[in-house]
Amino acid sequence: MTQQEMLQALQDLIGADKVRTDTDALITFGRDWTKIHEPKPSAIVFPRSTQEVQALVKFANQHQLALVPSGGRTGLSAGAVATQGEIVVAFDYMNKLLEFNPVDRSVTVEAGMITEQLQQIAEEKGLFYPVDFASAGSSQIGGNISTNAGGIKVIRYGMTRDWVTGLRVVTGQGDILELNNRGLLKNNTGYDLRHLFIGAEGTLGLITEATIQLARAPKDLQVLVLGVVGMAEVMQVLHTFQTSLDLTAFEFFSHNALEKVVEHQGLNAPFDTQAPYYALIEFETTQEEQLEEAMRLFEACVEQGWVVDGAMSQSEQQAQNLWRLREDISETISQYTPYKNDISVRVSKVPQFLAEVDQVVSEHYPDFEIVWFGHIGDGNLHLNILKPENLAKEEFFSRCHQVSQWVFAIVSRYQGSVSAEHGVGLIKKDYLHHTRTPEEIAYMKAIKRAFDPHNVLNPGKIFDL
Amino acid sequence: MKVLVAVKRVVDYNVKVRVKADQSDVDLTNVKMAMNPFCEIAVEEAVRLKEKGVATEIVVVSIGPKKSEEQMRTAMALGADRGILIETDEALDSLAVAKLLNKVVADEQPGLVLLGKQSIDTDNNQTGQMLSALAGMSLGTYASEVAIEGEQLNLVREIDGGLQKLQLKLPAVVTVDLRLNEPRYARLPDIMKAKKKPLEVKTPADYGVDTASKVTTLKVEPPAERQAGIKVASVEELVDKLKNEAKVI
Numbered sequence: 001m002t003q004q005e006m007l008q009a010l011q012d013l014i015g016a017d018k019v020r021t022d023t024d025a026l027i028t029f030g031r032d033w034t035k036i037h038e039p040k041p042s043a044i045v046f047p048r049s050t051q052e053v054q055a056l057v058k059f060a061n062q063h064q065l066a067l068v069p070s071g072g073r074t075g076l077s078a079g080a081v082a083t084q085g086e087i088v089v090a091f092d093y094m095n096k097l098l099e100f101n102p103v104d105r106s107v108t109v110e111a112g113m114i115t116e117q118l119q120q121i122a123e124e125k126g127l128f129y130p131v132d133f134a135s136a137g138s139s140q141i142g143g144n145i146s147t148n149a150g151g152i153k154v155i156r157y158g159m160t161r162d163w164v165t166g167l168r169v170v171t172g173q174g175d176i177l178e179l180n181n182r183g184l185l186k187n188n189t190g191y192d193l194r195h196l197f198i199g200a201e202g203t204l205g206l207i208t209e210a211t212i213q214l215a216r217a218p219k220d221l222q223v224l225v226l227g228v229v230g231m232a233e234v235m236q237v238l239h240t241f242q243t244s245l246d247l248t249a250f251e252f253f254s255h256n257a258l259e260k261v262v263e264h265q266g267l268n269a270p271f272d273t274q275a276p277y278y279a280l281i282e283f284e285t286t287q288e289e290q291l292e293e294a295m296r297l298f299e300a301c302v303e304q305g306w307v308v309d310g311a312m313s314q315s316e317q318q319a320q321n322l323w324r325l326r327e328d329i330s331e332t333i334s335q336y337t338p339y340k341n342d343i344s345v346r347v348s349k350v351p352q353f354l355a356e357v358d359q360v361v362s363e364h365y366p367d368f369e370i371v372w373f374g375h376i377g378d379g380n381l382h383l384n385i386l387k388p389e390n391l392a393k394e395e396f397f398s399r400c401h402q403v404s405q406w407v408f409a410i411v412s413r414y415q416g417s418v419s420a421e422h423g424v425g426l427i428k429k430d431y432l433h434h435t436r437t438p439e440e441i442a443y444m445k446a447i448k449r450a451f452d453p454h455n456v457l458n459p460g461k462i463f464d465l
Numbered sequence: 466m467k468v469l470v471a472v473k474r475v476v477d478y479n480v481k482v483r484v485k486a487d488q489s490d491v492d493l494t495n496v497k498m499a500m501n502p503f504c505e506i507a508v509e510e511a512v513r514l515k516e517k518g519v520a521t522e523i524v525v526v527s528i529g530p531k532k533s534e535e536q537m538r539t540a541m542a543l544g545a546d547r548g549i550l551i552e553t554d555e556a557l558d559s560l561a562v563a564k565l566l567n568k569v570v571a572d573e574q575p576g577l578v579l580l581g582k583q584s585i586d587t588d589n590n591q592t593g594q595m596l597s598a599l600a601g602m603s604l605g606t607y608a609s610e611v612a613i614e615g616e617q618l619n620l621v622r623e624i625d626g627g628l629q630k631l632q633l634k635l636p637a638v639v640t641v642d643l644r645l646n647e648p649r650y651a652r653l654p655d656i657m658k659a660k661k662k663p664l665e666v667k668t669p670a671d672y673g674v675d676t677a678s679k680v681t682t683l684k685v686e687p688p689a690e691r692q693a694g695i696k697v698a699s700v701e702e703l704v705d706k707l708k709n710e711a712k713v714i
Contacts, residue, residue, distance in 0.1 A: 220497055224653070270650050298653045311650035314539045315499035316479035318650060 001063050003042060010045055010087070013055045018046040018093075029090050030082045032075040033135075034427060041068065041082035046093050050168060050176060050208040056089060057206065058174040060456040068458050069202035071143025072114065074135035076342070079147060079201040079425030079461055086459075089206060091142050097121060098209065106165060106183050108211045111142025115149075118212065128217035130157035134327050142207045148199035150421035152327075155377035156248040157215065159421070161198045166211030169197050172204060172452020183211035196447060201423050202458040204451040218248060218284040223319040224294065226301070226310040227275030228252075232351040233306035234277050238377060241281055241297050245290060249282040250377030251326045257333070257371045261325055264332045270322060273309035279376075280326050282319075329373050336386035337393060338371070339400035343411055344420035347379040353414050357383060360406045365399060367391075380420040383407065408434040424462045432463060466576035466613075466635075468511045468520040471566060472504040472540050474533040475586040488684045500536040503581025506641045509648040510611055511579050512544035519613050520577070522546050526569050528562055530554050534664065541659035542651040548664040553676065559587075561669070561676040563595035568672040570600045575636065577618070582607050582640040593640035603637040609644045 001009075010019045020029075021043050030039025047053045060067050066086040073080050082088050091112030099108040105127060109118060115129075115136040122129040131144065133151030143149075145167070149160045157163075165183035170176055179194040180187055197205055228234045234252050241247060255276050262269050270278070285291055294312075301307040313319035345353045354372065361368055371384040385403065387396045408418055408431050418431040432441065445465055448455075455465055476482055477497040485492045500508075514520040525545040527533040530552065537548040551565055570578060578600075583590035597604035603618070609628065610621035618633040623642050633639075669676045697703045707714045 219495070225650075226653075268647055268649060271652050295653065295657055299657070302654075310653035312653055312656060314651050315502075315505075316477045316497060317499075317502070320479070322650070 006063070006065070007043060009059065010043060010056075013059060014045060014047050014052045018048070018052075020044045020046070029070050029073070029088045032073040032078060032080045032425075034076060034078040034081065034425075037078055037081050037083045037426065039082060040085060041088045042085045044070075044088045044090055046090050048093050050170060053089065053170045053206050053208050054174055054176055056087070057170050057172065057456065060087070061172075061174055061454050064454060065456060066459050067206070067456055069142070069146065069206050071112070071140035071146070072135065072138040073143075074139045075143065075147060075425060076340070076422045077147075077419060077425030077427045079423045079458070080143065081426065083426075084460075091140060091208075094208065095140075100125060104183060105214045106211055107214065108166070108182065108209060109141060110209055111140065111145075111207045113141045115139045115141055115144055122214045123217070125214070126217065127214035129163070129212065130215050131160050131163060134330065141210055141212070145198050145207055145210055146200060146202050147423040148421075150375070150378075150380065152249050152251065152375060154375055154380070154421075155250055156246065161195065163213050163215075164194065164198055164210055165213050167194050167197055167207055168209035169205035169207050172448075172454070172457045177205070183213070196451075199423070201425060201461050203448055203461055204457065206457065220285045221248060221282050221319060222285050222291065222294065223313040223322045224279075224281040224298070224310055225270040225322050225325065226279045226281065226298070227271065227273050227308045228277045228279050228306060229275060229308060230351075231277060231354050234279050234376060235347070235351055236304070236306050237279050237281075237301050238347070240301055241283075241294075244293055244297065245283045247281060247283050247377060249280065249375075251280040251374065252376040253278050253280075253326055253329060253373035254371060256369065257329045257373050258325060260371070261328050261332050264335075265324065265328050267321060267324055267328070270311040270325065271309045275308050277372075278325075280322065282323075326373065329371070330382075333371055333384055333386060336369075337396070338384040338386050339397065339403070341383040341404070341407060342380070342420050342422040343383060343407070343416055343418060344378070344380045345411070345414045345416035347377070349414050349416075350376060350379055350381065353410065353416065354381065356410050357407055360410070361385065361403055364406075365403070375421075379416075404431070411435070426461060429461070429463055466520055467522045467524065467573060468514060469524050469526060469570065469573055469575035469578045470504075470507050470511045470540065470545065471578070471580045471592070472508060472525055472527050472533075472536050473501045473581070473584045473586075474498050474527065474529050474536045475501045475584050478502055478585060484685050484687050488686060490682065490685055498532070498535075500539055501581050501584040501586075503583060503585070503641060503643070504536075505581075505648040506643065506645050507579040507581050508540045508543050508545065509646045510608075510641060512649075513646065514577075514611075514613065515544060524549065524573055524575065526551070526566065528553065528557060528565055528669075537664060538656070538659045539651055541662045541664075542656040543649065544655075545662075547662055550664060550666045551669060551672070552666055553669055555676060555678070557669075557676050558678050558680055559589045559591035560595055561674065561678070562592050563599055564674045565669060565672055565676070566592070566596050567599040568674060570596070570602075577613075577635060578602070578638045580638070580640045582642055590640075593638050597638035600636075600638065603633040603635070604639075605631055605633050605637060606640045607642040608639050609642050611639060611641075611645065 029044040030041040068082040068086045070090040094110035095112040167179040369386040374381040412434045419428045477499040523545040525540040526549045528551040580593045605620040607622045612619040620631045
């Protein structure tokens with residue numbers, strides 16, 4: 001089949017105006033936020049219904065073509081990039097709200113709905129969609145589900161997986177499946193296939209619709225930022241606050257991260273006292289007592305010598321500004337060409353793990369500056385190494401590649417994950433074995449073959465068959 | 466020099482305000498409240514004057530419901546030394562507030578009174594001006610720079626089309642604008658200390674001020690909803706629509 005014939009066939013399937021091959025579209029839809037690989041899709045298609053998606057998958061099976069699903073393309077692991085002439089299936093036109101059920105407290109939406117729009121719909125209904133992260137204004141719910149997106153509220157609300165009660169998918173074979181009957185809360189009837197598609201990065205099927213559970217909106221979120229004397233103490237603070245408060249977030253960042261954010265974003269530091277690490281704690285205050293309790297816990301932490309200072313938001317604006325100290329780090333350090341890693345270990349192991357990584361990097365590359373931040377409440381660390389100004393980019397990344405080997409060896413030893421919330425895609429697939437055993441990977445491949453025998457869906461992502 | 470700062474408890478700036486079903490007012494049940502942002506700036510300026518050694522004592526005053534204590538404690542955590550709450554559940558007119566503040570000024574004899582230029586709930590922008598007239602003090606509004614030299618207050622104020630520099634004689638009433646300073650965060654140790662600072666609770670009756678409102682609210686309505694935009698195919702069509710539909714050119 002020639003390229004021309006293929007394009008004609010695609011146009012016949014879903015309409016001439018839903019197929020794009022202009023350079024702009026090929027570049028935009030051919031890559032995600034990684035921007036490492038050169039995007040080379042052969043066409044971008046914009047289906048409008050599950051039936052059209054099914055037609056595309058069947059067409060791909062007939063002609064041995066590869067499809068790459070594309071949501072908001074905000075991924076950081078190159079899960080949604082097309083580098084080898086694939087057809088990109090973009091869900092931008094499948095963004096409708098299909099149903100809101102106030103009794104079930106659920107919404108059913110098409111996969112292309114922007115995450116923030118889902119959050120807004122929930123808010124309008126007096127409810128709350130609790131999965132939130134910096135890219136929520138661009139990412140799509142289908143992509144969130146395919147990558148099991150996490151973010152800043154995982155400690156209280158879990159990952160995307162915990163909020164998906166039903167899915168409609170087109171499998172790699174072209175079958176349409178309604179998984180978990182559109183949102184049953186209890187359904188013990190054999191394998192729950194829904195969970196296979198969550199976090200599968202589009203390798204088993206294409207998600208076209210999802211039923212999402214909504215939560216009660218939290219009331220009066222208070223934000224504290226504490227200056228903490230060391231990493232072990234950060235965990236002590238976490239432990240202390242968790243004993244009597246329901247935290248909605250517990251984040252940490254290092255002093256150099258704070259310095260850079262304050263300088264580049266023109267923000268106020270929380271207080272003048274310097275500390276090596278800072279903890280950002282968010283909790284709900286339904287009653288006055290919770291505020292009193294937070295004060296008491298702060299005092300206890302100061303008495304123990306873990307905490308040197310702290311500030312508390314006095315308004316929603318201040319809460320947002322304190323959050324920016326953490327959320328703006330990624331954007332702020334991007335100008336230093338950072339080498340990024342998204343890793344996790346069990347919460348209790350974080351201090352030792354972090355110390356080991358720090359040591360191995362500073363021992364081999366004493367001139368590398370390390371910026372740590374992350375969702376420490378759930379054991380998720382973002383390790384960022386900043387490129388020294390006088391070092392060429394290629395040289396820096398080749399040394400970082402070496403650093404990765406060391407870091408992942410430590411991750412292995414701690415039974416951690418080489419990708420806590422960013423997925424595997426192309427970028428982490430060489431390191432998958434650090435977190436998954438050969439047996440596990442073999443089972444994953446068997447599952448892949450069962451749903452997608454001709455390997456038409458996102459081939460080469462997560463692993464090679 | 467003693468500095469008096471007035472603060473008001475208002476709906477949090479980030480809250481999307483809704484109108485009550487009976488259109489009598491905006492709905493304040495279970496809505497997050499905070500210190501009026503302009504008052505925060507006034508408090509911050511007072512604290513900075515104290516840090517510079519210009520102010521010797523900061524007295525924070527608020528007029529409103531009992532819960533206004535929360536915002537006064539915030540002011541005390543930031544650096545105010547003591548507070549006076551004039552407790553009332555009524556929504557007072559600017560003039561009533563100015564009369565009450567005038568009584569406090571008479572009692573306290575501050576060298577400087579700092580207020581926000583307006584509160585974000587009613588947006589009247591009247592209280593500071595009325596207070597200066599009642600108290601016979603000099604007035605500087607919309608301050609974006611405040612400097613005190615002896616008995617003289619040098620002020621930069623934001624006006625339409627630029628900045629105006631004023632010299633005022635103390636004692637003075639100054640209302641502050643957004644760019645005067647960036648308020649700091651309340652430190653937890655200071656929040657705890659603030660709980661022990663003296664807070665005097667009074668009522669409007671204690672000052673013999675008649676606070677009966679002369680204004681009646683007839684109806685509260687949300688602003689008209691914005692209509693969805695449309696895409697036009699050509700410049701000609703755009704011009705035509707601007708001319709004949711929107712009638713703006």
